Each structure stands twice: as structure tokens, then as C-alpha cells.
Amino acid sequence: MLAGFSSCSSQKVSLFNGENLDGWVNHGKEKWYVDNGEIICESGPSAEYGYLSTEKFYDDFELSLEFRQEANGNSGVFFRSTLDGTKITGWQAEVAPPGSNTGGIYESYGRGWLIKPDPEKDKALKMGEWNKMKIRVVGNRVTTWLNGQEMISLDDDKIGEGKGAIALQIHDGGGIKVRWRNIELTQLSE
Numbered sequence: 558m559l560a561g562f563s564s565c566s567s568q569k570v571s572l573f574n575g576e577n578l579d580g581w582v583n584h585g586k587e588k589w590y591v592d593n594g595e596i597i598c599e600s601g602p603s604a605e606y607g608y609l610s611t612e613k614f615y616d617d618f619e620l621s622l623e624f625r626q627e628a629n630g631n632s633g634v635f636f637r638s639t640l641d642g643t644k645i646t647g648w649q650a651e652v653a654p655p656g657s658n659t660g661g662i663y664e665s666y667g668r669g670w671l672i673k674p675d676p677e678k679d680k681a682l683k684m685g686e687w688n689k690m691k692i693r694v695v696g697n698r699v700t701t702w703l704n705g706q707e708m709i710s711l712d713d714d715k716i717g718e719g720k721g722a723i724a725l726q727i728h729d730g731g732g733i734k735v736r737w738r739n740i741e742l743t744q745l746s747e
Contacts (some may be wrong), residue, residue, distance in 0.1 A: 559687050569583040573739075575594040575730065575738075576594075578609070582609070583608075585607035596737040597655050605643065606726065609725045610638070610722040615744065616693055617694060618693075619693045620634070620740070620742045621689065623689050626652070626685065627736065629730070631730070632727055634647045635717075635724040636648055637720055639721045642659050644666060645665050647724075648666075649662065649665060650692050650701050660674045661708070666700045668702055671713060674708040681705075683704065695745055
């Protein structure tokens with residue numbers, strides 16, 4: 558946060574300039590590149606986990622972005638997360654193929670699934686098309702939306718203590734390709 562910022566101020570910023578990966582850090586050997594104003598992640602020859610994280614840390618925020626899954630599409634958006642190589646500590650809002658809990662919250666190298674959306678809400682996912690995800694994190698509370706449908710709302714003390722970056726994930730296993738665009742964040746303060 559900038560010194561002198563009022564605690565009640567909020568400012569929307571674009572985390573992706575549409576031209577290159579300035580402001581982002583690549584973790585791993587998977588492919589991350591920019592094409593036609595979009596960030597593309599693709600499985601590389603090693604088919605391992607990969608992450609693209611923001612250089613900056615964000616605590617309380619509302620993040621909106623669009624994603625389009627091609628091929629398998631198993632991915633995610635991490636928040637309040639730190640990385641050591643490709644080992645990530647933090648929480649993920651799931652981005653996955655139909656029936657795989659998109660919008661749910663998963664804690665990597667920790668407690669695993671914290672909350673999965675009601676299976677009926679999976680109808681909000683449009684596989685192979687652009688989807689809009691919104692993630693709001695304030696203190697202990699996380700809420701996710703997919704194409705305007707609230708997916709989950711969770712209050713968790715451990716998340717409330719977390720500090721870290723936002724990171725896009727590509728899952729291991731190979732054959733994955735996901736496109737990302739319009740990544741905008743509004744910092745929030747209580």
C-alpha cells in the first residue's frame with residue numbers, strides 16, 4: 558500500500574497491461590506468454606505445476622478477471638500466496654472443467670478443500686467460452702462469483718492472517734491451455 562493512502566480509499570488498477578508480463582513473475586517451466594492482449598498459459602514439455610504471480614502483495618481487494626479454458630483447462634487464481642519455486646502457500650479460487658468445483662476455495666500444501674460450491678451452481682461455467690470471475694477478500698472473508706453467480710462465501714481465520722501475491726496457476730498433467738484477460742483489482746480497506 559502507498560504511504561498516505563486513506564484507509565477508506567479504493568483504487569481500481571489493471572494488473573495486466575495487455576502487452577507483456579511486466580509486474581508478473583514466472584514460477585516453473587510451463588509456458589506463459591502474451592498474445593492478442595491475453596495472457597496464455599500452456600503445459601510445457603515437463604507438464605508440471607506452474608504459476609504466474611504478481612510482484613506485489615495484496616491484502617484486502619476485489620479482483621475481477623476473465624478466463625477461457627481450452628483443452629483441459631484446470632487452473633486457478635491464488636491469493637495471499639507465497640512461492641518457493643513451484644511450491645505455493647496460500648489459497649486458490651478454483652478454475653476447472655465442468656463438475657470440478659470452479660469458484661471453490663482450496664488450500665495448497667495445507668487443509669485441501671475448504672469449501673466447494675453447490676453442484677447446481679456449476680451451470681454458471683461456460684466451458685470453451687469467456688467466463689468472468691470475481692474474488693473479494695476482506696479480512697477473514699472470501700467470496701467468489703462466476704458470471705454473476707455467487708459461488709461461495711467463507712469466513713476463515715487462517716486466510717485472515719495470510720499475506721502474499723495473486724497468482725495464476727496451471728495444473729500439472731499436461732494438455733492444459735487457459736487464456737486470461739481484463740485482470741483488474743480494487744484495493745479495499747476496512
